[in-house]
Amino acid sequence: KRVGEDLNRHVTTDGSKAEWDAQDVGLMNQVNFDESTMPIPLCSCTGVPRQCYKWGNGGWQSSCCTTTLSLYPLPQMPNKRHARMGGRKMSGSVFTRLLSRLAADGHDLSIPLDLKNYWAKHGTNRYITIK
DSSP states (O other): OOTTOOGGGGTOOTTOHHHHHHOOOOGGGOOOOOTTTSOOOEEOTTSSOEEOEEETTTEEEOSSBOSSOBOSSOOBOTTSTTEEOOOOEEOHHHHHHHHHHHHHTTOOTTSOOBGGGTSOSSOOOOOEEOO
16 A cells, blocks of 8 residues: 555445545535525435425425335324324435535526435434324
């Protein structure tokens, strides 16, 4: 191994988390989601586009899929009243980075963004309440 060379950098595949993190979007090109001008993102994992729910600080949650299930509506939790299984989630910071990357690639942000291919691969064990 040569000095200053990181052999692990060559192992990543196209679209991996390491490559995603290595991309320097820069604060100058950052896009902030503006609900008055941009449509709510969708998820089409079931074959029918469904609007996502707001989640956390600027993030989004799927109404129709988890890491192991694509079904609308998501099933109720048997041990919690008025609670359904938690859908896939994307934090506000990751969503902003995704918007910035897509805008830099020329994606039209006035068209609803389908998050089906952009959800994290890992899941969550938290419950949500949809009333």
